[in-house]
Amino acid sequence: MPINQIAVGRYQDEVTHPGALKAALAEFISTLIFVFAGEGSGMAFAKLTEGGPTSPEGLIAAALAHGFALFVAVSVGANISGGHVNPAVTFGAFLGGNISLLRGILYWIAQLLGAVVACLLLKFTTGGLVTSGFAVSAGVSVWSALVFEIVMTFGLVYTVYATAVDPKKGDLGTIAPLAIGLIVAANILVGGAFTGASMNPAVAFGPAVVSWEWGSHWIYWVGPLIGGGLAGVIYEVIFIAGNTHEQLPTTDY
Template identity: 75%
Template sequence: MPFRRIAVGGPEEAIHPDALKAALAEFISTLIFVFAGEGSGMAFSKLTNDGPNTPAGLIAAAIAHAFALFVAVSVAANISGGHVNPAVTFGAFVGGNITLLRGIIYWIAQCLGSTVACLLLKFATGGMTTSAFSLSSGVSVWNAFIFEIVMTFGLVYTVYATAVDPKKGSLEIIAPIAIGFIVGANILAGGAFDGASMNPAVSFGPALVSWSWKNHWVYWAGPLIGGGLAGLIYEFFFISQSHEQLPTTEE
């Protein structure tokens, strides 16, 4: 049962070299991801003179986020697991695959990485705004809430199936590609409605740097619920309840 494996972790874990290396890897990968993802949106604004978003802009954002996440997960996978997302970390925690203390360390590193990426973008672009995630016209907070739950469920479920499941076999090789693809696809589906964050850290950095917190809770609550549900369901039904095939009897 996944609940039996949930652990808080000891204080020594906060200063353990492996935990610190993992936190640094999460910081750098999240910085890489947010710099490219948020930067693609800022580049679109510059090219269109702050014009309204268009289908081309949505496609560009999906491609930029998919490519950047593929790289960010790949470069951190062997060090920290390549979470690059507090919702993924939370999903791993409720499934009993990471301790609470290490998860908090990851969260801090991820949010710092996102914030530093936005500060660098603001400086590099001569003071352009790092736009916080917001709801489109006609979209309620509850619409966005459901969007974030469902999209993040798909993301974390993909992480479990391709990277966490001990029976994944050769799927681990394509895990970063699959993770990047589901994020890009979800941006195409939900980007026009609420920006399609699926990642509290990605939402936190721009909100902090631009100091824009309207409806910010949606971009934490939705992904954490979706990620937690995916972790529990996959761990319970496909990992904890699975059985090895019985050996065949030789004639």
């Protein structure tokens, strides 16, 4: 990450420009789609099982719902905004010099609003069921939970860089949404029983606002932002900016 790649951006180009506003709208809609399906799956499972989303079956259902929903959310936003759907992804892209500060803030606002609106719609359409916020499981320390969120989000943003950002990705870019959805699903299976496996400040923010539950909420901002930021910097410095050799043609393997 050469420091000169980080840019603030011009207000007229990054905030009020029609292209920027369209991108922000795409992020709002994509995040709404993702949070509505992901959070809604947990609420549906709790209703069907009378409060059993923490069972193994509930964890698998949550992983599948989030993985499928993120695959779709990234796909439908990719050609307009890049399909970030996550403030941690946007932060990693900013530190890697792939998005300006002002555009990043615009994306953050859109993502957070999308998550809140999704949770409000869920509360309305389910007759007032609680959109429960993320919480650290009993027996798990806040520092363990923080490391969980850092590592899981690092894996997510590293996958985003490898499959969607890297200019050498080639045909791999076509499966970027699938790879991103799969890493989120896998991380939920690993960390869901410990922290809920947020990996996304917007996913934690929406339910917290609607249910007004803020216990340990800082973990779901600090962890993902550290993990996403590290992934963006490491991949940009080592594998993109530091690349000095020509990639071998596939016929040479």
